[in-house]
Amino acid sequence: MSAALLTLLTALAQLVALALFGLLLFQQLFYAALLGTALFALVRRPPQRATRGLWSELVDVAPSLTIIVPAHDEEATIVDSVRALLALQYPRFEVVVVDDGSRDGTLARLKEAFALEPIAGPLPQRLVRAPVRQVFESRTLTRLTVITKANGGKSDALNAGLELATGELVCSVDADSLLESDSLLRAVEPFVRDETTLAVGGTVRVANGCRVEAGRVVRAELPRRWLPRLQAMEYIRAFVMARLAFAHFGALTIVSGAFGLFRRDVLLTLGGYRHDTVGEDFELVVRIHRYARERGRTYAVHFVPEPVCWTQAPERWRDLARQRIRWHRGALETFFAHADMLARPRRYGAPALLGLGTLLLIDVVGPAVELLGWLLLPLFWSLGGAWLELALAWVALAAGGGIALSCGALVLEELELARVPRARDLLRLALAGVVENLGYRQFINLCRIIGHLQWLRGATGWGRITRRRFDRPTPAETPP
């Protein structure tokens, strides 16, 4: 090989390495910009009100609301969850539980606990694919309806609930999620203040380790196990930093399926949730943006950091991998279903450019770039000289930048929301923010790449994640 060719190849290799580094740098700078925006948005919002004050302000004007709870094999928690939902502080709401073909005793538990009475005759199912078997009304509670249907997936269950919902707003809640008692009041505020609001998302936090009684978090605690604790830190960064910043720019494209509020009429106009994706929550919000922009309608999708929904994070690496692979597949399905929005930024504006653009650069390209960088690191290191500088810069930016961002999100959380239970928990979370960048983040990127490959293969299905009852601590969480 001639010297000239070798020089050319080396220069080319260096350019490729620098391009990879440039992408990482862009990603970290983008996150830093999100952090700054979130700080700006948090500082500008009015101070939080006590629940009583909020109730007296909203009790007359809060729109009616239907909570839809899709449930699949949830016999362990369903009764407590429904009781807790029925006890939420909100003036006018109903709960529709959709038993999506459970094979365990979910329906039996509900029948027993709430004296359910079946309703005969044909049932409306315009939006539903899997047959609805029966609808039940509670003899004791006028605000509870239970639907039982053949298994058709989460979207189908949500659509079944949507079909029978009567509230002006619908709120989707996972059966294994726990809402704080004033979360509906806080989440509904944007709908009252701004009538153009079509959807609102709230904060989701990790419930592992919390003390739960009768379907309610009575004492917030950090998870004792490291894996859920790392996710707790990750959730803080995602919700306090990213979603708040995206909402500030009118580009919020994700309202978590665990807790989101929507205008029912808009959902019905859009034909409900789509059946052909595992990222139905993400896809729905992108479709809402699309629908409103195509009609030139003034609208808003808000994020409110105060209403908190607690969810169980996977406690095993295998479960976490399944969850993240599915999330990534859902994101890709949504992205490619609406990729044309990126080509018309004038029409689709911030949701396309920021929402879908970020997804492309950070979620589609990002994981591969970052993982490739880590894989090539030993090679860079061994080459020495300028390559060593590149290796050091890579480690500093990828891991150090991640730590700085996690700390930044924690600072935001503490100064503006202060929901971390105690000082020592703040320290533990900061430590999790450090540890997270040294293995966990790379693992998540690997899951995303697997998700990508699965999506290319056309994989479908949700995969099963082991969950346990909230109020039954695992041995590691049992206090000594």
Add this chain to the structure above:
Amino acid sequence: MPLVAAAPLLRFMWTATLLLVLMALVVVLVLVLRRMVEELRAERQARDRKAVHQYLMRAALGQDRGPPPTALARLDRAEIAELVSELASVVRGEMRRRLAAAATALGVLEHELARSRSRRAALRARSARRLPLFATVAAGRVGAALARLLEDPVPEVRVAAATAAVEVDAALRTRACERARHDPAFARRLALRFWERLGELEPATLAELARDDDPERLRLILEAAGRGRLLALAREAVAALDHPYLPLRLAAVGALVEMDHPRGLAALEQLVEAADPALRLAALTLMRQEPRPAFTPLAVARLDDPDPRVAFRARELLVRLDPERARELGVVPREQAA
């Protein structure tokens, strides 16, 4: 070579990033320390709040309050204002007047007046909601502040000021009504409480405002009239039954039903028999919101509706209204009922 050229920049970047990480960790540590101090102070703060709460309560009851507790000096005005607001929502009449006097002496009125000029709209709106408490001790200043807030550029603040103004005196009420007559903010759901309070205090004025052309405003007024069972507005509700705007027609039916007006049930019967299934569905949804025995025949009439959504709602309503009749009519499957 491009990498050699970039090497100084790369060196700068990794050293700067490491410094940034160090700084971030230090900031977190400072916050941890701050939180530790707060945790130590939390107990005392709770005691302070309790002492001030008791002091204010004694003041409201007209009991000898003794010298102001030292806790007052340790709590900031915003916290005291919050406590006053909490108490104000549960006291009435003379107790309310005494609470206002005590709060004014503690500087809460000044605090609220300052907030009414805040740059944050939410704080101005909150101040507007709290100011009526002080109308008995500083009517002029409260009136002036509310009059200014009635002209605020933010709709939420104007509505909050008008709702508060209704409580204060007749002159301010008239001013608020003038604002409400023309301001589009008062056609939004946010203003429902304003219309409700106005209806409670001056039903005749509300009836006069209900002769408005704006169907959205009229819809809200009728909803407020229904909630307050204000028969003074029955004529306006009956007139709205023929309005081409469907939500207004439904609001009129709802209001008449809530007022127990005979035309309410008749209008519901008409809706339930309408050719358009959307109207029949709307009627059944309306009945479902507050089921009454009088609705039973209407539900029975729609059990076999050709539209499955309407038929379902009718069956559902019947199960709620009269489970026995539902069983007799086979709305509850026989084997399940047995």
